[in-house]
Amino acid sequence: MKNLFLSIIIISSYQAYPKCIPARVEIDLPDTMDYTGQYHRIHPSGDYIIASSPGDGRMGNASIIDLTNRDDSGKIIAREIETQMKNETYPVEGSWKLISSPYDGKGMEYYDFDMIKSKKNAKEVDSAFHDAEHDEYYHSSAELTPYNKSKGTMSFRTVLWKGSRYRDYSVKFDKDGNYQSHEVIKKDHRLCNNVTSNLESPIISKDGTEIASQHSGTSQVYKINKDGTCDLVNDLGYSTSKVNFSYPKPNSKGALTFTASGYYIDSSNEYGRAVHYYDRDTKKTKRISSAKDERPRYPGFTEDGRVIFIDTSDEAFRVVIVDPNQLDANGEVISNPSKCIQEAGTGSSKSKSTGSKTISQ
Amino acid sequence: MKIWLISLILTSTYSFAGILPEKLEDTLVCKKEIIKIVSKIGVKEEWIRIAESHEGTFIFRAPTKKFGSWVEIHSGPHPMLLTFSNKKTRRQVWQKDSCKVKELKDLAPLKFLTRKAKNSFRDQELSKLINSKKPTLIYIWSPSMIYSFRQMKDFITAAKETGVNFLPLHDNEEPIKFVKAALKHAKLNINTRPMVSLELIMRGADLHYPASFVVGKGKISEKIFGVKPVDFLVDDIKEILLKFKQSERRER
Numbered sequence: 205m206k207n208l209f210l211s212i213i214i215i216s217s218y219q220a221y222p223k224c225i226p227a228r229v230e231i232d233l234p235d236t237m238d239y240t241g242q243y244h245r246i247h248p249s250g251d252y253i254i255a256s257s258p259g260d261g262r263m264g265n266a267s268i269i270d271l272t273n274r275d276d277s278g279k280i281i282a283r284e285i286e287t288q289m290k291n292e293t294y295p296v297e298g299s300w301k302l303i304s305s306p307y308d309g310k311g312m313e314y315y316d317f318d319m320i321k322s323k324k325n326a327k328e329v330d331s332a333f334h335d336a337e338h339d340e341y342y343h344s345s346a347e348l349t350p351y352n353k354s355k356g357t358m359s360f361r362t363v364l365w366k367g368s369r370y371r372d373y374s375v376k377f378d379k380d381g382n383y384q385s386h387e388v389i390k391k392d393h394r395l396c397n398n399v400t401s402n403l404e405s406p407i408i409s410k411d412g413t414e415i416a417s418q419h420s421g422t423s424q425v426y427k428i429n430k431d432g433t434c435d436l437v438n439d440l441g442y443s444t445s446k447v448n449f450s451y452p453k454p455n456s457k458g459a460l461t462f463t464a465s466g467y468y469i470d471s472s473n474e475y476g477r478a479v480h481y482y483d484r485d486t487k488k489t490k491r492i493s494s495a496k497d498e499r500p501r502y503p504g505f506t507e508d509g510r511v512i513f514i515d516t517s518d519e520a521f522r523v524v525i526v527d528p529n530q531l532d533a534n535g536e537v538i539s540n541p542s543k544c545i546q547e548a549g550t551g552s553s554k555s556k557s558t559g560s561k562t563i564s565q
Numbered sequence: 566m567k568i569w570l571i572s573l574i575l576t577s578t579y580s581f582a583g584i585l586p587e588k589l590e591d592t593l594v595c596k597k598e599i600i601k602i603v604s605k606i607g608v609k610e611e612w613i614r615i616a617e618s619h620e621g622t623f624i625f626r627a628p629t630k631k632f633g634s635w636v637e638i639h640s641g642p643h644p645m646l647l648t649f650s651n652k653k654t655r656r657q658v659w660q661k662d663s664c665k666v667k668e669l670k671d672l673a674p675l676k677f678l679t680r681k682a683k684n685s686f687r688d689q690e691l692s693k694l695i696n697s698k699k700p701t702l703i704y705i706w707s708p709s710m711i712y713s714f715r716q717m718k719d720f721i722t723a724a725k726e727t728g729v730n731f732l733p734l735h736d737n738e739e740p741i742k743f744v745k746a747a748l749k750h751a752k753l754n755i756n757t758r759p760m761v762s763l764e765l766i767m768r769g770a771d772l773h774y775p776a777s778f779v780v781g782k783g784k785i786s787e788k789i790f791g792v793k794p795v796d797f798l799v800d801d802i803k804e805i806l807l808k809f810k811q812s813e814r815r816e817r
């Protein structure tokens with residue numbers, strides 16, 4: 205009887221146990237475009253990547269790398285979507301309904317990403333709207349109230365580096381999701397003026413309420429107050445590349461990912477930019493790329509917490525997808541991680557991302 | 566005797582102060598033994614903290630008295646000291662219990678130093694520039710970061726306005742065809758060279774492009790992060806030059 209109970213408990217536990225996504229997946233990218241010399245931004249699903257400066261022929265432009273197509277064997281066929289977007293194109297973080305692109309001193313263009321995805325020739329897709337007063341380098345944008353298709357509304361914030369200022373917009377769309385109108389609801393508020401006269405390359409959080417910047421030789425995160433003043437939330441204590449914020453989750457401050465110098469002591473004598481993960485709850489940092497990643501660049505979070513980056517070597521290009529929870533500091537898989545991102549449809553916390561399918565292949 | 570002992574302790578404490586990064590003063594395993602070796606190597610500037618690779622450890626680095634050589638402390642249960650140079654990487658590890666240092670086999674120089682690069686800019690040349698009377702603005706850019714080549718003209722203008730030389734160097738990890746394409750796109754007719762300097766990499770030149778340094782009069786400035794409008798750059802360079810001058814006066 206005792207054994208029977210034990211068996212039931214074991215089976216029940218087994219059935220309820222959520223299935224973790226693979227700790228690390230590498231997807232070879234076909235040679236259809238040269239991924240070196242690019243600047244990347246990762247879509248919340250992990251299915252699309254913005255590539256600024258895509259190749260010597262389109263230097264200064266931006267393309268989308270589409271990872272949604274599969275061949276008969278299920279292997280991802282990466283496709284380049286050429287667009288009109290230029291320079292350091294940056295998504296309006298959140299749902300990526302809009303993508304912002306500064307256009308050679310003529311203002312900021314906002315493109316509808318759904319339009320870009322749906323058109324056969326995305327180069328024909330003009331911007332949804334334009335703000336002639338906002339044109340600068342090191343801008344970043346994020347949704348303040350997420351795009352709601354049924355209501356046809358969203359609001360977002362764009363931060364500019366020069367003079368550290370931001371502008372908030374409200375946008376209306378029709379029932380099919382087409383842009384209708386926009387309004388500037390807060391014009392050029394000074395940002396973090398109480399901290400510094402100029403933030404070094406500010407990057408906005410996914411919900412537009414925080415900003416990361418380089419200040420006095422270290423990377424810092426500030427909360428943006430309603431009046432534009434800032435409160436220091438995290439000081440990493442060291443310098444990094446531009447950080448990427450994780451998506452907001454209840455009961456957690458989230459995480460940051462970035463590249464920083466890294467030396468792989470246990471393997472090759474390689475020194476280079478490695479991808480790091482900073483847990484904002486524990487304030488601890490660890491490296492999540494592996495020594496075999498030759499040039500890992502521009503990591504970004506997906507909505508379910510994976511970190512994606514493109515690694516390029518002299519021979520090949522690949523997309524690397526990792527679950528930071530399941531990796532040790534050498535990018536090696538931990539055998540019994542205390543937590544992990546779960547496969548869609550398993551366990552209590554379901555992954556919303558279609559990307560989970562990608563990494564289970 | 567008691568006073569003599571107290572004096573000795575104070576002197577010892579004073580002589581140790583500043584040898585290690587402040588953050589490691591209370592936590593570093595085998596601290597005494599490590600201090601001994603670090604003192605022998607000789608650290609020239611403040612320690613710079615860099616991103617740790619393992620949870621709960623800290624990494625600090627600093628230039629040594631020998632130009633082109635840097636030392637890095639990795640804290641943890643088995644602390645490690647790495648000494649990087651253009652010729653090799655030396656590794657010393659301490660065992661927690663005995664605090665005996667173990668010399669591991671030297672490694673070849675870091676890979677980025679051995680990567681092929683025609684007409685590269687290395688530490689030897691950097692040393693000459695640092696010791697020259699006329700300061701130089703070293704501008705390190707990458708074709709992967711658009712603004713680093715699109716706004717290079719602003720840095721050229723700022724260098725002219727402040728009377729310093731301008732030296733463009735590029736990220737050696739990117740293919741030369743992209744370097745050429747970027748220059749063509751930015752309509753820049755300049756002679757850029759691959760940056761293969763241990764000194765500059767250790768100062769975070771590869772974290773974000775562009776990264777700029779003003780060098781000359783025996784000094785190297787802190788990094789200028791990213792692009793800025795000309796008037797901001799002119800102010801930055803003037804401030805650095807003023808610091809160089811003040812430091813020169815103090816040294817006299």
